[in-house]
Amino acid sequence: MADDKSNAAAYWKANLRLIIGCMIVWALVSYGFGILLRPLLSGIPIGGTDLGFWFAQQGSILTFIGLIFFYAWRMNRIDRKFGLGE
């Protein structure tokens, strides 16, 4: 039982770590590049405007898709590693 418990706790910790990593990227591309840090990116031109505009209108959405699939894929491996999958 104790082993089960520590195994489960380790699983949850691994999940939380992965979530935090993904959420940092999530915030960085939308609130960061798309909104607050846009002035810093104004020097990088892209199709008649700057990189911040691209992140706000397309880049963030594309990153979100990548993040969810990355999370789903990594969690599947974590599920198996800890023997807690279905």
Added chain:
Amino acid sequence: MSQFAINLLFVGASFALYIGIAIWARAGSTKEFYVAGGGVHPITNGMATAADWMSAASFISMAGLIAAGGYSASTFLMGWTGGYVILAMLLAPYLRKFGKFTVPDFIGDRFYSRTARVIAVVCLIVASVTYVIGQMTGAGVAFSRFLEVPSNVGIWIAAAIVFLYAVFGGMKGITYTQVAQYVVLIVAYTIPAVFIALQLTGNPIPMFGMFSTHTESGIPLLQKLDDVVRALGFQDYTGDASSKLNMLLLTLSLMIGTAGLPHVIIRFFTVPKVADARWSAGWALVFIALLYLTAPAVASMARLNLMTTIYPEMSGQVESYDAAANNPIFYEDRPEWIRSWEETGLITFTDKNNDGRIQFYNDANPDFADTEATRGWAGNELVVNNDIMVLANPEIANLPPWVIGLIAAGGIAAALSTAAGLLLAISSAISHDLIKKTINPAITEKGEMRAARISMGGAILLATYLGLNPPGFAAQTVALAFGIAAATLFPVLMMGIFSTRMNSAGAVAGMLAGLVTTLLYLFTYLGWFFIPGTNMLANTPENWLFGISPLGFGPVGALANFAVAFVVSRLTAPPPLEIQQLVESVRYPKGAGLAVDH
């Protein structure tokens, strides 16, 4: 064939398809009615979720909002997609593991509290009812524009169609009609966009065309658009936002609101396994992105098209924008599509300086007053409703009549698919959480089925009535529905999963704190119960608390919820052991297949 006949053919064919699905997908049990039997493939569910999510507002209004707002309106693009990341990582897999039928079901069981369940039901109903009114009126507008029936009749027809598949099929019928509706709406949205991208940039993929060279002028499309709108006193299309704080808060409100909206969450109860819920969120966002990546392209291209239609000399290589601005088209020479939209009242023209030409510019810009006087302009003469940007796209681009028929079917599909999802969330909260779990726990399976169908019928009638007589809050979907979902449901769901220590007193106090602060803030600026004229402070940036717009208040309400819940839960006893074990169990995927048969 006349345009009317073509529209009728497209809309009629799509309706026949939905009714066919309704007959095939009848629900035989409450499990089928609430969660489509729990066996929907993750990709199928992703597609249904996309249709469930993309409303009349996404289809008809969003591109127009972006066309008018430029960069600042990116809020809607990020806000209405970023919530899926939160959903995939913080909510959907665990709620799927919990394996119940509704969102208040989780809140009621996890917080072992009837009060918590009932508050959740109330929040769900307020958010979903506000949301569904917009779908009914949206369907009404689409009917009246394309099928020449009064919008009242349109609303009744829409209600009848939804009634057929939602009352008999429940979630099962809704799931498969949503898949069909997704296909209709995405094809309808993409085809005109591809043609316009080709015409303006030579690139057939709108999302790339937007960032490529404008063929006629030889400069990048967005730069061209900035030049044109600047010459007419408008803010640069790609120019920065006036308040980054509000842009950030509104985006955050839309994201956590999306994650907390019950009609979206319950879609993830329909997949077989926890891992499927994660994948399904990814697929949902892929299908949503097909429209959301095209929308900003439609927005910028339609805006440029509109401007160069009025000022033809601005379209090519321009030596002097000032000279080009002096030669807008004569009202007499306006194109056919302007004439047909004038009939609907969505475009209006008044010749203020009596020169017979259409002066279309920003007359509210004080820095532009000198130019205005020099040019002899007496005010903006053309008022264009934002919604036209998508609906008139095919006409502006001279596309064949069948494309217009497709847009009609697409707009109605977007409205119906979202309406059905919302109605299911409302009716299952009533029949399952109020009747089965609160009022009459002894009700039989058959009795609950009947209750579910009657609630669905009642919810449709209510939505129809409110669509015909929109109350003051009908226009407040973003403030009210997203604000409440963000400030009440989202935090309490998250705490229920991520904190074993959170107890019923904390959850109830937190939800009430989020609800009350958000409603009070909205009522202060938008009027008590949104009745015009009853607001205590004018809704202007100078009056806002710390400059926070009422639209972006959701995250502040969520913060109040988290803070109050934390403090109250620490001051009261921890939850019973079996609840702590329940929280542990939702965290691990093992055994979700069984959990659904409760």
